[in-house]
Amino acid sequence: MTHSSSSAAAGFRPTALKSIGRTILYAFLILLAFLQLFPLLWVFNYSILKSGDLFGTELLKIPLVPQWGNYVRAWVDGKILRYFLNSTIVVVTSVAASVFISFCLAYAVTRMKWKLRPIAMLAVTLGMVVPIHTTLLPNFLWFSYFGLINTHLGLIIPYVAFTLSFNTLVYMGQLRTLPRSMEESAFMDGASWPRIFWNVVAPMSGGATVTVCVMTFLNNWNEFIMAYTYLATDDLRTLPFAIIKFQGEYRSDYAIQFACMTLVAVVPLVLFFFFSKRIMAGVTAGALKG
């Protein structure tokens, strides 16, 4: 980027050119950032307008009287709270289970010596490659044998299964960097396996745990198609469904649909705001090493 400085004797010109180039570059980068955020801004804008405003000619419109009532209606009439609680139950449970199970699996694969290890590795790899959508049809039948269709557990189990492979890979990456000597000396001191896990290995894997928790949370919070397929009762449904429901019930009430979209997007945005560094580190660790 700086090879134009070969004509160093010319003094003034290259620097001026460089600074103009730099300004253009920065303007471009900021414009791009704005374009990435614009759709969100647009949705938020129309969520506080009247439904009729949508059909005007403006791109964005400053609300003279912000219609916060749209949010109240989305929250109260739309039963967002119910969906919100359902999402929380399903997501928190599946994150806890997935974290625990993938940690155990990763430990067994990276540390322990056993014959069937390649098969476990194959299962993990397969879990990354097989599209979840191919299991939608058979699982609808298979889960109903166990009475799991239209229950939260019937959603939690596949949510764990489909985040397991990625999480195991992230934990494997972390565990490979840790020395075995800590576990060995704890064992010599007479510590039991559960103690070794809880007091020695788990604290050392904290970084991976944060990554895995946040990624699993985001993934399951946003999951739509399984929730849509396996849940039939309104009382059990999770948040992404609310948007679809609103489209049917409030077909012409666009503002309330936009308010609902904003509400659904808020949780991941807040989470991302606080954990962006861990999310970005984790995504690359898990995906690129896998």
Added chain:
Amino acid sequence: MKGLFGNGKVIAALVVPGIAVMVFSLVVPIGFSVYYGLTDWAGFGKFHMIGLANYRDIITADPVFWRALMNALILMVVTICIQNPAAFALAAVLSHLSSRFSRALRTVYFVPAVLSLVVITKLWVSIFNPTYGILNKLLHVIGFTGVNISWLSNPHTALGSVLWIILWQGFGWALLFYYTGLMTVPKEIEEAARVDGAGWFQAYSRIIIPFMFPVISAVLVIDVISSLRQMEMIFLSTEGGPGFLTQFVSVYLYQKAFVAGAYGYGNALSVLFVVVAVGLTLVVQQVLRRNDDAQ
């Protein structure tokens, strides 16, 4: 210490839950699909074993299936040839900026990737809407006042619009992968190239890109998998239409089984889909590995 890491009971306790969950929600269902794929079951009532008839019909007489695979292939090509180079170039620019500015930009660029696909899709469906969508309004503002396109239902624009949404949402990921990859390139390598008189183009094409080959090939594998996997976005926007122009395999098998009442046929599609996904991923991985060894 051999006893410590070879304790059979501990190993079993660690592995069984994970494998059990995978077998329950991944392996058994595929087995189910293999079985029902051999039947003419509608999802209710009686059914017959019809051998490989479903597979024969899919492969020889189902233009929708081939169109769906073709769309996945188009998406793959567009992702690899347009989105990835753009993301790489932007990542390269960001890697030369001050770390604070670069981090702020990366965070903003990544925002679409953390949002629910449902939100993203509804967002773009609204943008593309012919009556109140912002895209037509924007075209009016810049002078194309007569333009009134139904982006998602016009056969000329539907596939392009759908692909655009997918590329837009995936851009943050590609950028992040390449940026992280660039960060693994030791500064000395780049500096050494500069000292030898290489311009930035040569530094990238001869040294940095070859150095990043493992990262690039990992991203390519992810591109292949995710191109095949598209579902929610299509399901919530065009449902594969107009006609079956924007169809993808997962949407198609879902519609066949749950809407058209061809559960057996849908399962046969599922099985073929697993075979194609696993097969293609393995082939791409093999090809990339061979290239890697050759270097």
